[in-house]
Amino acid sequence: MGIPSTDLVSAHTVQLERLEQELLKTNFRNGLSNAEAAHRLQQDGPNTVEGAKGLSVWKILLRQVSNSLTCVLIAVMAISYAIKDYIEGSVIAAVILLNIVVGFWQDFNAEKSIRALYALSAPTCKVMRDGGATTIKAEDLVRGDVVMLSVGDIIPADLRLIDGLNLTTDEALLTGESMPISKHPEVVLTEADVPLGDRVNMLYSASTITRGRGSAVVVATGMGTEVGKIAEMLRGKPSTEGLSQATQLLNRVKATVNSILGFDGTPLQVKLSKFALLLFALAILLVIIVFSASRFNISDEVLIYGICVGVAVIPESLIAVLTISMSIGTKAMARGNVIVRKLAALEAVGGVTNICTDKTGTLTQGKMITRKIWLRDGSMATVEDCTHPFDPTSGKVVWGPSDGETTEKSKLISRLPDGAKAFVECISLCNNSTITDGKVGAADELAETSTTSTNAPSKWTATGEPTEIALHVFAMRFGLSKNTIVQSSSSKFVAEFPFDSTCKRMTVVYKNSDGDFVVYTKGALEAILPLLDASTELKAELTQRAESIAAEGLRVLCIAQKVVPADDKIRSEREAAECDLLPLGLAGLYDPPRPETLVAVRESKQAGITVHMLTGDHIKTATAIAHEVGILSTGIASGAAAEAIMPASSFDALSDGEIDKLERLPLVLARCSPSTKVRMVEALHRRGAFCVMTGDGVNDSPALKKADVGIAMGLNGSDVAKEAADMVLTDDNFASIITAIREGRRLFHNIQKFLLHLLVSNIAQVILLLIALAFKDAGGHSVFPLSPLEILWANLITSSFLAVGLGLEEAQPDIMLRPPHSLRAGVFTWELIIDKMAYGTFMGSLCLAAFATTSYGAWGPNPEILGDGCNAEYNSTCAVAFRARATTFATLSFLLLITAWEVKHFTRSLFNMNPELYTGPFSVFKTVTQNKFLLYAVLAGFVITFPVIYLPFVNDTIFKHHGISWEWGVVFACVVVYIALVETWKAGKRRFRKEETTVVTV
Template identity: 30%
Template sequence: MIQRKIETDAVASSKGKELFELLGSSMQGLTEAEVERRLDYFGPNEIQQTKKRSQLRIFAKNFVSLMALLLWVSGAIALFAGMPELGIAIWLVNIINGLFSFWQEYAAQKATNSLKKMLPTYTTVIRNNNSQQIDAKKLVPGDIFLVQAGNSISADARILSSEALEIDESALTGESETVSKSKNYLKTEGQFGQNNIIYAGTTVARGTATVIAFHTGMATEFGKITNLTQKQGKSKSPLQVELNRLTKQISVIAIIIGLIFFLAAVFFVHYPWNKSFVFALGMIVAFIPEGLLPTVTLSLAQGVQRMSKKHALVKELSSVETLGETSVIASDKTGTLTQNQMTINHLWLLDDNFKVTGEGYSNNGQIQKEKQKVDIEKHPDLKLLLTISALNNDSKLEKTVDEKTKVIGTPTEAAHIIVAEKAGIEIERLVEEQPRLKELPFDSNRKLMTTIHSVNGKKIAYVKGALSSIMQRANKIRVNGEVHVLNNEDRKLIEAANKHYASMGLRSLALAYHELTEHEVQMNDQTVIENNLVFIGLTVMADPPRPEVYAAIKKCHDAKIRVIMVTGDSALTAKSVALKIGMVSEKVRVITGEELEKMDDQTLRDEIKQEVIFARVAPEHKYRIVKACQANGDIVASTGDGVNDAPALKQADIGIAMGVTGTDVAKDAADMILTDDNFASIVAAVEEGRTVYSNIQKFLLYILNSNVPEAIPSVLFLFSRGMIPLPLTVMQILTVDLGTDMLPALGLGAEKSEPGVMEQPPRARDSHLLSHSVIWKAFAWYGAGAALISTFAYFFVNYLHGYTISNLAEHGAVYVQATTMTLAAIVFCQVAAAINCRTKKTSVLTIGFFSNRHIIWGIVSEIILLALLIYVPVLQGLFNTISIGFVEWIFLVSIPIPLVLIEETRKYFVRRKVKKEENVNI
């Protein structure tokens, strides 16, 4: 049996017999008996979930938050005090909210699981000298298996033989460019620098290979990073922290007020102890916002639903609000800011150059000269350049079921197929006319790829590759259909053109050809075939930015959110793309991975405060960048798709994985998954997050303002030493909190983004839900007004029946009608509050008075509920209410009108003041 731990370098550097001895295998493969022994020893080839929580624990966490515990205790006290209806009502609120929260997160996790792209199900292996397909879970160290273009790789393996093999290692390294691999041992820089090793979780972009597995399952590099990520804890979200803080604040306030009222009732009013306790309990429960949890949950759930429509899948409800606080987005470039579709945008010949329109893998563009479409038949050199592009090519483009383009091969070759199609070349016909005879595959030493074709009875080698490699082998150049000697002046012009495109962050490939003699064909010598080349021109390409990213970046800047590009691409390309999309200015500081390695943490923290781009960095560097931003006090959203991105995704306040290209490990570590891999979807999600926080604060304002009119009547009772009978009973107070207030409050949670929400900076870390502004509005503005009106309503009924301030009704129908009127007045004040709380400074008329149907139906429902309490005999007895007359209803219906008009006037002056300040700043 082989060792459990085998060093990758030892496998990479072993030769021939030594390698098979190290892995206990042979070219004939393993026997079935040996496979069974190794499966028992090493375990199945799969990624194990080491920290999977039980569904029972996930379910239970929704019922033990600080606010939930407070409600459990409140319900218990109500039961103990002989008010079972109250206690049961409070507990039902808690139970319904917990079930709703669990269901939302369960649904989100279910959707996440459906997105996961696991390791391949089947692998072709050699066992007992026979080829067979097996479940990839049964692959073991020492197994020989085959890979080809399009395959995901099932295990860490050493290459035994290969043909034109190129691997997409972006899942591990973050590099968008494919890596050429062969059986020859060559150690380059980086953690995954062995040229003859392929890794689990990466994919074959091109070619074929026979390989031997040496690490499977959790022993692979893929598995090691998964294990590291699963051990990493996740701290509470800012919203969870803030809700706990708010709960403590409200609990302390409520208990202090309840204690004061209890002592005052006993020693000042001389109320019996038991009645004083019930009275104080009413005050405590009145100040506890029982609807906070369901409203927060509903706001978050609605935010989740809105985000899902904008291609952002949120796994946990609390993550929604955290997005709204985001002050830094650490974003990948390829596929997130750009389309991840390499596109040729210029074609350069010595005597001319052309622009190519149309971006991405679509052939609906064209080749232009001065905005006019080019007829390639009139440009023989251009036609030859495009012919080489189409024929010196091993990639294919296929349409998927949903009409999207799937690349079989490399993005660079796909771009060369598309540019030929844009010129009107029929690829299939061209392949028939100039059949391929042979291929000299690309390798990282030559940096060339050559295909030999039969063209009108001649044998022609078409060559493409790095300009430096072509120029070393070229001695002629074709200009205007004629071949000339390539002189120094020509070389300078070619190099200058290449340098010019490079300065723009564009990548060039050189194309050439060699018309072979019969002798050269018979020699079949690679050096001869790729020598004496005729240079044709350059194809110039880039991965174009997503069309939506320009507006998304501007939105981030308006919202005072810094976007930091973190990419494995070159500094030149990174800066060019960042400048093009408006992310940075020319003064931007570009830090490479090599520079980052030499920086201490404090230097990195200082550097990251300025305009900065990180280029040529490994994904593991992203973890350090995220931590540095957090150390500076930022709330960080970080994107990623690879296995090595997972620690950074877990560390970030919001980890955002790519749904299309992302690995399973990245999706597990993330809080949110983009189903379209689009940066613009992140910005849309941030806007939703800000809206959710704003709506929670609006709800808090709405729910707290009713506490004042609930408390003031009781204060009058105390200060009058009982001469003013209680204008509200405890059950009536709770009717407002748990009944009439709830539906409009829930409607506030569904309010859409207020205009200008993305023109404000992220909320400060030291700002809180219960801010000075909320306290002032709730108690001194909305609350005080409602208290005056409801108290007036109490005295108004007494006055209508001939009672005066010195002689108020203490019992009987008039007293019950006065308390009923007080309750009804509070409800109608809350109708106005529901409308006023919809916006902070924007006019309700601007956003549309009836635009939030949840609010409208909530108001209608609370009025219907009030009417039921007043006119249904059973409810009259339970809530101490009685029927009221027409005059009283006229009074009640009139209440919201002045309150809304007064608030609209206040908002007008607030907007005017803000506009004046903005003009001064300009």
């Protein structure tokens, strides 16, 4: 079906009826059919705005070509060709090409993976399709879709407002207007060229709903939106207004240099890039040392030797391995229901010390049930045996006086006490949720009258805020759905004052058949109590009853109303509507904890992480749930409880200095406001803590941004919260946070493992090459203990695949039994630095011993044994030198293979690596076969060493070594000694190093 687009450009000037029937051919009540929506999506394309620049292939390619490694290799290649060593030059050219291709492919796939993960956390929106409400990705919107909007939503496309209530939007991104703009659906403008900011009946893509709610129809998507038009104009043309040509050129040069050097990546990538530059400087220093050893008489051989030492000090595959590991980490978190929006969070989440979490929907299931009500006359009702929270026919209602024997009564309206009827009408009308039994058009209707509970799957579904759903379902148990009340009483909606976190209440105004205004209000007791027209005794009884209900772990709401003559002030002013209210009673809502929450909280404590609950609930409700999920210990002392549990009002009243004097920060903060969460994060930072903050509302955005890792709720979170967050939980589950922390720790430890392995190899080669300057041939030249290609082979082939295997290591069983690592120290801990020096010294010394033993051995220190001119090519005098070089190469290769298994744990023995999983004589075998990729990399490295040593032409012409025989005894002796040295080193660490302990309070 074609949709004329010319009139849609000026949709603000079109009557809604014409827009619905002629231009968009849709239905404002039921929306489009799924089939029609699919057709339009195929016809118009997805609702996406093409960025100013996409995935830059050339930028990724430039990143591979312009780095320190490639520059060194190009220099080696150029020198090789200059001295007419064409074989070595050609091999190095092939290595350069291979390195570029592999690095490009890895980076390209990593970039695509990250962009794909961003798509998973893309904004969603609620639309009407086939007469029912459904949630879809914003990119699947089409023209004619009817979108339902509420506070905190980011507008997904250009919309024409159909209806709205107190709706205001923030359009600063488009118009620059700092104040929210009030929107009015009934307005039809007459001029087509009205400025965007004055189109009060339109909502524009990327704007934010700051107040109210409403519904609107999509009139433009993707590049057809106002944002899309701007993107089209700016594509590839960044603003340079007011900048001189010199400044523009300087900015482009800076951006290019930062990109090439890796300074535009995550904090870890920047740190490693700076480390790589430090190594490059060290390489130049070592080259100078080599030149000075020859008294700066720089022959071709000296030049090649110096370049070899420079190449040996640089871990060529470091950035590629890091990219692969982080890409795999993001995918692993996605499988664990955590979408990483910012790569820096992937590095940071493993080091968190504190988690500040909301209660509803995160620690609990988020499917609330109205469990108990208390009426002003003292009557009480309890819902029992409810198995389906959205099903009004599930369970039964038991009525009875508060101090007498309860009797079950019918749910018929005629049998309800007057107080109960007014109470139920209030919670039904002061409500924006929708309940349906799965039938189109059956919303808010009770299909059955039986109260018999059933365990069969329920078809009832609900849309709305969990608290309102629970209240609405309770009202529907008595046939008093919102639609039923409005239709039977001829009540007419007048106004709504929506819930706000600052006032913690919601009010609606209806006009009854007598022409009077009926004001219905619900909210937190402390927010409504000052507004009541009630005696002191009644207010005291309300407070007492609320505390009693809250102590059972129920969230308590106060329900109130008043009937007054019609007055425009009540229609327009919240203060006029919300005063002199008559209390009707209290509602206690229960949100059961998720079954996995208790285990997750216990695991957090074992990991040295303190969990804080920051909730808007009553303090007794919060305390009961905190005990139930394990945040509060059952045996907590009374003095400690006073600090562990605190109302937000008391916490906010403290100065920063007074907060810092507290022995421990509260574990439970009740009746929290968004500003309380921000102060909590600031207090944690002053104590040196590293914290996660969860949030779902618009007002949670400041706390999410201020926290070290902000985590938004994917199911019930607002789009504003998701935009502010570093991560998004797709299941709103606290246990998923622990999954993210475990994965973050795994990634951090794996980075340390492969970093240690790569640096040990570099240190060993530097030690070998520098000391080997003393090995002179008959001509007085230093003999290469390793040829340039042997060095490149060890670094690019042997070490790279082993490092990738270490990056794929599974989390060790005790990873969540250790205290958090220090993110301020980063991956370069003192333990890693000392270990790399020790292992590198062991390896370099043994390689040197292998070369010396094979070179001189029984012949003694006779330079003629090493021949003459054996660095460049083979001649009749080079037999010993070439065999010694092969022995050294085999020793280095095999020691690198052993190191890959030894660094799997920094302190545990290779023979007892995973005592939690494997014990007995075969534990070593089980350990080395646990990581299949690493096992195959080790086996491949072992097998491929033999053809490199023995294949004719490959060995003597390319690698400049010969096949060996008895020298294998030297190689395996070095392997045995190396294992003994490393195991002794680890044993010393276990003996003298202070054991790690967890500290679970901050």
